[in-house]
Amino acid sequence: MSLVSMVTHRAGSAYVFGLLLLLGVGLSAAPGHAQEAAPIPNIDNAELLFEEGVAAFERGEYATAHERFRLVSEYELNRKTTAALLMEGKALVQLRRYRDAIDRLEALLNQYAETTYRDEAERLLERARSRLQEETQAQDTLRVGVTLPMGAAEVPLSQALFNGVRLAVDEHNGLRRRYIRPPGLRTEADTFEVYDTARLAGDSLATTDGTTTVAAPSDTVRVDSLRIVAEQVNRPDWVAKMHFRRAGSRPEAARAAVDSLVRLDNVDVILGPLRSRAARPAGARAEAARVPLVAPMATDESVSEGKSHVFQANATIPDRGRAMARAAKNALLIDRVGIIYEEAGGLGARMAEGFRTEARRQDLTVPLSIPLQGARDWSRLATLLEDSTLVETDSLRTRRDSAAIDSLLAETEALYLPVSGRGTAGKIQSALTGLRQILPGRRVLGNAEWHDLPFREAASAVTATYTNGFYVQTDRPAVQRFVRRYRLLTGSSPDELSTNGRRLAYVGYDVARFLLTTLSPSEAGSIPRALRTAPTYEGLGMRIGFQGENGNQALFIHRYRDQQTELLR
Structure with a gap:
């Protein structure tokens, strides 16, 4: 005979009390409002349902236990009312129905403020709220890891790509920058700050060694009597949060950066590193962790060859x-x-x-x-x-x-x-x-x-x-908007960068935008399939379409005719 059976057979409240202590409930035989003048009734059906609920809870049948405890609480006030509310909260936590658990525990604490189960209920309520917050964050936030080289010769290129990524993330998160003319400013040239939207988006931009951070610039630049502010203009269904790690100048440093993003930040997808030499070890680590990695510029087919979680946005x-x-x-x-x-x-x-x-x-x-x-x-x-x-x-x-x-x-x-x-x-x-x-x-x-x-x-x-693989039509309104937004972010336009820097600014935006329009937090576990089956993305400078492969298959087709170049498709 099981412990619960013994309790049911003997029908002794002391045995129920002992069992509940073993289960960590900390109940007492009398409810916490026993000090009230009117005696609290003992309802036989409620007692039986409560014992059945305890037995189901002990067997791990939490849905059954929840139902029994719910029925107890629906009776008029009885000697098991507060104990049933607490146990119902416990069963709901086990079922990961944290919002429902919070409702029942708050009802217990609000309706029966003097209950002797208060300490236990508050601890359980805190745990349910914490679990709900973790679950909500997991569902509503896509964690995007970014790893880029930060050697002296690589900083301009990495910064250009990161600025493009930043703009795509800001756009998705509903952030907008605009010029304003603060009252009282003189008419001659003044200074302004480009506000760091990382604070608005809640980003983690820490680096592995604390020496260099790629972020939205906060340098002071001169613009005629204007300031730039970032503001929240709409609220998306879910937000993207960026986590940055420097890849270092050696291939093994790229692997370490990916390892840090995986273990410490628990990212859903990784963008970077730049070149094939670093993308190979980085991709190998991402593949082992089963975290999708999209290399934006690597062209050597060995980066993604034979892998299910590593993708190349630049055609091999x-x-x-x-x-x-x-x-x-x-x-x-x-x-x-x-x-x-x-x-x-x-x-x-x-x-x-x-x-x-x-x-x-x-x-x-x-x-x-x-x-x-x-x-x-x-x-x-x-x-x-x-x-x-x-x-x-x-x-x-x-x-x-x-x-x-x-x-x-x-x-x-x-x-x-x-x-x-x-x-x-x-x-x-x-x-x-x-x-x-x-x-x-x-x-x-x-x-x-x-x-x-x-x-x-x-x-x-x-x-x-x-x-x-790369073609920007400068007269497109979308491209012109990007140029304006890039200038608002950095103080200069992509056209003022080197040829490679200009390209990487667009690539960063296009690859990040492709990810944010293709993926969502709710399908984080199926990202590889989502990337392989996504329709071709028509970006500002790139086409991205994997068409069942792990390398980008979508390219522009041009031809020369009448001494002009024209886009065929």
């Missing part, structure tokens, strides 16, 4: 070739493409391999691939194509004479030329000059290095079409 090098193959087949309606690439260039060879891989999937024929042995071969392209050369076809390398090469070239509708390394503009110009001699008018496909070339007439002659 092979994925750039894959994107061009998809565009050639599906957008340009081309069926046969030859490839010419610099074998020793590394990146060009990897793009070429990505193109070949995707061509097989898309049923796009690649009649031949021609690997160049070095940068100088671009200027010798016409000679190399006319003479016997090393040609790749069907993944095999064979010596072919010029007639065979001419036949293979005749089968191609376009040539893919992924150019990389130093002097890309010169390589492209040399290639176009050679192709004009032997294949006039043949369409050419390229990569991001083909963007904004100075020799647009030659590029237009071959309708050069290329993929591009």
